[in-house]
Amino acid sequence: MTSVYRQAVGESPAQPKQTSCAAPGPVDTDRVTDLIGQLLAALGEDPERSGLVGTPARVAAWYRDFLSPDPSATATCFAEDALSGQLVVVGGMSVWSLCEHHLLPMNLQVAVGYVPVGEVVGLSKFGRIAQRHAGRLQVQERFTRQVAEEITGLVGSKDVAVAVRGTHLCMSMRGVRMEQARTNSVQAGGRFESDPVIAQQFLTLTTAQWRVA
Numbered sequence: 001m002t003s004v005y006r007q008a009v010g011e012s013p014a015q016p017k018q019t020s021c022a023a024p025g026p027v028d029t030d031r032v033t034d035l036i037g038q039l040l041a042a043l044g045e046d047p048e049r050s051g052l053v054g055t056p057a058r059v060a061a062w063y064r065d066f067l068s069p070d071p072s073a074t075a076t077c078f079a080e081d082a083l084s085g086q087l088v089v090v091g092g093m094s095v096w097s098l099c100e101h102h103l104l105p106m107n108l109q110v111a112v113g114y115v116p117v118g119e120v121v122g123l124s125k126f127g128r129i130a131q132r133h134a135g136r137l138q139v140q141e142r143f144t145r146q147v148a149e150e151i152t153g154l155v156g157s158k159d160v161a162v163a164v165r166g167t168h169l170c171m172s173m174r175g176v177r178m179e180q181a182r183t184n185s186v187q188a189g190g191r192f193e194s195d196p197v198i199a200q201q202f203l204t205l206t207t208a209q210w211r212v213a
Helices: 029-042 055-066 124-134 140-155 196-212
Strands: 003-008 077-079 088-099 105-114 119-121 160-168 182-188
Touching: 029 055, 088 124, 088 196, 105 124, 105 140, 105 196, 119 140, 124 140, 140 160, 140 182, 160 196, 182 196
Parallel strands: 003 182
Antiparallel strands: 077 119, 088 105, 105 160, 160 182
8 A cells, every 4th residue: 555644743844835725716616617518518428318317416516515615604612621631533434525637526534632631522623624624625634724723713623633544536547546545634733743652542543443444
């Protein structure tokens, strides 16, 4: 299995200027339907034949649903005093996104670790955060950072780490066509940067889940 590992901790080297990564606007389904019909024709197909007559509308509806994740879900936190500096790791979260370079799907296995102080986050909220950031044109590295940043703001602490293991169809079904290739990315802050013990605990628990999967 080919594996690419990327980690973001501490100071990072200078990066090219980033363009805006704001959430996408609403999908124009009528225009997308028309464009998919044009694409089918450009591919040498007849958009009016029986097997394709409804395809443009179905594809447009899928784009609308996929690129419009529910933004209304709010995170719930629960007061909990007896925490003793515990490490909490939530894994086994799987989301689909679209590679913005080739418009091909990528499956992202997500694990989140944090050290709660005074309160804990409702577990389902981690999955909703991941789904919301996955429901757009993405790259894995940016997705990892965005999830980490939102959770950091939610828990009010930098003691957050996010690990993502991606299967990219743009590498599996095109180009080099390596079906077993996986890309791992990690965004870590606070104690996950400064404390090697807690960092190793997080990575051990995370990679153990990935081996089982």
